[in-house]
Amino acid sequence: MMKSEYPIETLLGMDYYVTETPGTGGILKKTPSDFVVGEIYGEIKMTGGPYLICELEKTNWDLQKAVKEISKVLGVSQRRIGWGGTKDKRAVTRQLISIYGVSEEDVEAIRIKDISLKVAGHANSQISLGDLKGNNFAITIRDIGTTDPAPILEEVSSASVAGKIPNYFGIQRFGATRPVTHLTGFDILKGDFREAVKTYVSFSCGNEPEETEIARKHYLDTEDVRETLAIMPNHLRYERAMLHHLIEEPGDYEGALKVTPPKLLSMFVSAAQSWLFNKALSRRLEAGGLDEPLVGDRLIFKGGREDIVTEDNIGTAKVHMRRGRCAPAIFMPGSEEFRPAGETDCYIGELLDESGITPESFGLAAEITGTAFRGALRAASIRTEMKYEVSGDSVGLEFSLPPGTYATTLSREIMKADPEKMV
Missing domain, CATH: 3.30.1360 (Gyrase A; domain 2)
Incomplete structure (x- = not known):
């Protein structure tokens, strides 16, 4: 190691x-074209219905921006478009999306540079994260x-x-050029919406264009909404939207957060969960390799079954793990009561205590974002065959x-x- x-x-918990x-x-x-991603789906029943299922291929497009552009051309709300996973921008990506209440002819007429849509069929439900089984x-x-x-x-x-490979959340989860999403998420979890807005608008890594750095520092130093908006570059639309809202509704920091897209708002909190996971995973690696279970480890099996390693079952757990039937896992805390099972869980508990975050914090975040953060178990290791x-x-x-x-x-x-x- x-x-x-x-x-x-190190800042994001990816220590090893x-x-x-x-x-x-x-x-x-x-x-x-050096990064090609294709989604893997389970069975999607295309037996007719109001949702038009399309294969979306895009090159060097952020998914949110692509969806916005597609909805604009179709003249429909972005909320009518569903998808399974958010892909890298700087890549060639292929995935299914669903569009409610449009015709095949409408979709076939779309002409957007570096975006293609191919009709796959009709369904009675939209494409969602649950349909996605993996990625090639x-x-x-x-x-x-x-x-x-x-x-x-x-x-x-x-x-x-x-x-053996640690299943870290990648830097993209936190912001590739400006890892700020988890910091904003922790502010939301603490109920400090003013600080959440300040963090998102002002946080800087010193690697953005000069005019952007100046605008961020101005808000950090002054929190002057009007002056900052006047110098904030136009392409920073979420920062500008927050500032616009604060001009119209002074002091409404919760409302300022809510002007961002719902998926981005929920991403702030899930990024905080991801940071906790990365930190706990690095601690688990210090205790031993991921191909051997330790007493207190949580296990997740291929079918979704969960277990906890004890002195009594560790021998069986070793057999299951060597045969690829299960993997060590780490619980990302949420609104459900968190009961530590082993050393890794205890470490997460320490991090939560240091931050002043409780299960109730995730309940509050759910009210703000419209997304439930109950907590989830995630595999600690990656197991795959790699051709090179x-x-x-x-x-x-x-x-x-x-x-x-x-x-x-x-x-x-x-x-x-x-x-x-x-x-």
């Missing part, structure tokens, strides 16, 4: 690599810094098949992952590069 040398990874080979270096997503990835890492990447690739491949091919100074990878698992978490074990090279 190796410790990450990158401060941003489990492989000890030097990284290949290189650049991920040098072009969008075809990735190219370019400009690698080693002439012999084979030993690196073989070690990561072996670790992946054995279920070396061509000159490039490496091609192919693998599949469950929903919510980040391809960049696997590629970081290979590259061990500056995170800016991987987003």
Whole structure:
């Protein structure tokens, strides 16, 4: 196991690599076509109904912006469009979406640069996260810094098949260039909506354009809404929307948060849960490898069954884990009562106590965001078969992952590069 040398990874709880080979270096997503993602679905019954199911392919488009543009062209509300998962922007992505109450002819007439829609059928329900079973990835890492990447690739491949790779939430979860979502989420959980707005508008990593940095610092120093809005760049639409609301409704910080899209608002809180998960996962790695159970570990099985490792069942747990039937898991706390089962759970409890966050905090957040945060169990490790091919100074990878698992978490074990090279 190796410790990450990158401060941003440490800040987000991604403390370790489990492989000890030097990284290949290189650049991920040098072009969008270097990162191709296709969704895997279960059975979707297309037996007719008001929802038009379409295959959406987009290149270098943020999903929220793509949905907004599609709804604008169709002349319908964005709320009529449903999807299973949010994909990377700088990529070629293929996924199903549902659109309520439009005709096939309307969709076939859409012409948007780098977006294509193909009608797949009609259904009685919209596409949602529950329909998504996983994602296929075809990735190219370019400009690698080693002439012999084979030993690196073989070690990561072996670790992946054995279920040793830590299932960290990737940097994208928190904001690739400005990891602020979890910080805003913690403010919401504490019920400090004024601070949540201030954090989102003013937080800076010092890597944005000068005019953006000036606007953020001005709000940090003064909290002057009008002056900040006057200098806030137009493309920062969510920051501007919050400031606009505060001009119209002075002091209504809860309302200012609610002008952001519902999915973004709920993402703030889920990012806070993700940060807790990453921190707990790094602590679990310090206790032992993810391919062997420890007493107190939570387990999640392929069918969804859960268990807790005890002195009595640890032998059976080892057999199940080696055969790929289950994985160690970490509970991300929410509104349901949290009862620690082992050392990792106790560590999460300590983090919650330090932050002053309780189950009631998640209940309050649910009222604000319209999303329930009951708590969830997430696998601590990644287990997949990874194919690879070396061509000159490039490496091609192919693998599949469950929903919510980040391809960049696997590629970081290979590259061990500056995170800016991987987003």
